[in-house]
Amino acid sequence: MACEKVFAEQLRKRGLRMTPQREMVLSALHRVDRFATAEELYERVQRTSAAVDLSTVYRTLDLLREFGMVAAIEVGDRQTRYELLGVHGPHLHLACQGCGRIMGISLKAADPLLDKLLAGYGFEAQLEDVTIPGLCAECRARGAEPAHD
Amino acid sequence: MACEKVFAEQLRKRGLRMTPQREMVLSALHRVDRFATAEELYERVQRTSAAVDLSTVYRTLDLLREFGMVAAIEVGDRQTRYELLGVHGPHLHLACQGCGRIMGISLKAADPLLDKLLAGYGFEAQLEDVTIPGLCAECRARGAEPAHD
DNA sequence: CTAAATGCAAATATTTTGCAGGTTA
DNA sequence: TAACCTGCAAAATATTTGCATTTAG
Numbered sequence: 627m628a629c630e631k632v633f634a635e636q637l638r639k640r641g642l643r644m645t646p647q648r649e650m651v652l653s654a655l656h657r658v659d660r661f662a663t664a665e666e667l668y669e670r671v672q673r674t675s676a677a678v679d680l681s682t683v684y685r686t687l688d689l690l691r692e693f694g695m696v697a698a699i700e701v702g703d704r705q706t707r708y709e710l711l712g713v714h715g716p717h718l719h720l721a722c723q724g725c726g727r728i729m730g731i732s733l734k735a736a737d738p739l740l741d742k743l744l745a746g747y748g749f750e751a752q753l754e755d756v757t758i759p760g761l762c763a764e765c766r767a768r769g770a771e772p773a774h775d
Numbered sequence: 776m777a778c779e780k781v782f783a784e785q786l787r788k789r790g791l792r793m794t795p796q797r798e799m800v801l802s803a804l805h806r807v808d809r810f811a812t813a814e815e816l817y818e819r820v821q822r823t824s825a826a827v828d829l830s831t832v833y834r835t836l837d838l839l840r841e842f843g844m845v846a847a848i849e850v851g852d853r854q855t856r857y858e859l860l861g862v863h864g865p866h867l868h869l870a871c872q873g874c875g876r877i878m879g880i881s882l883k884a885a886d887p888l889l890d891k892l893l894a895g896y897g898f899e900a901q902l903e904d905v906t907i908p909g910l911c912a913e914c915r916a917r918g919a920e921p922a923h924d
Numbered sequence: 925c926t927a928a929a930t931g932c933a934a935a936t937a938t939t940t941t942g943c944a945g946g947t948t949a
Numbered sequence: 950t951a952a953c954c955t956g957c958a959a960a961a962t963a964t965t966t967g968c969a970t971t972t973a974g
Contacts, residue, residue, distance in 0.1 A: 720896065720898050722898070729896065729898070731895075735892060739884060743880075743909070747911075748915065749878070749909050749912065751869070751907045751909035752872070758892070758901075759905070760900035761898070
């Protein structure tokens, strides 16, 4: 996956430019463990260059989102999390309220729901960035309560 | 619907108190058109008494949420919206990205998905407060683009 | 009377923006 | 070299909290 290539290509297409900062953010997205907050990515980028600003991270994430290379998802808390959409493309997210883990699964599972919403309500759902809260198998086994807050 | 009764009851159960402010917030939730932000509720409450503070609105909404009388849902934007859970109880929310409208529909539609998640991933989904983005029939007919932001 | 609730103001947290100066193509 | 990008600082937004005072029960 020449992500950098794709990014550079998309940038050029719009008359925008590739910069070291933008490379670093993309690279951080690769190294980070799947879902990261802007702050986490910022910290990671800083290890490479302390001069990069948080606002630049946000601006780059916005671009990557526009290009469809990154998904922005919201778990319960206030922070947005970012995920690199690699070979797998968009998917559905399951967020365990017990342990905080997030799983990405195929959109296929939601096809019946999708059809039902379209047939019954004329509603064309976009489940790509939807995050479904709940409890994962382990937490259920542990008898964990769904954290309300 | 003796919502006030239920509220008062729940409060008493925990040694908390009914106050005019809390009544006003609950009342505002009734009058407001289904989904309201804290700010909207605040404005409405202020028409009755200008002395009520926004923080009190938030505190009351938190209580109502704990009591399961109110659902807090997140549409794309940063603001949380609150909805009174009346006779119908919890449901699934469809948020049109074209016109901003929010529909509440029965959780039934998602039963197959629920089963699939449980069977396939051991994940017990809680769809009560989930908001699904997409396009409603009207907006699709108008050929509206799903607003990315 | 006393624990709980309120208003106020200030703190937090996250994200966005304006701008002067540096940089990329 | 000209449009773009960056860092910095400050603004904007949404929500939460500490505290002195008031109030419900």
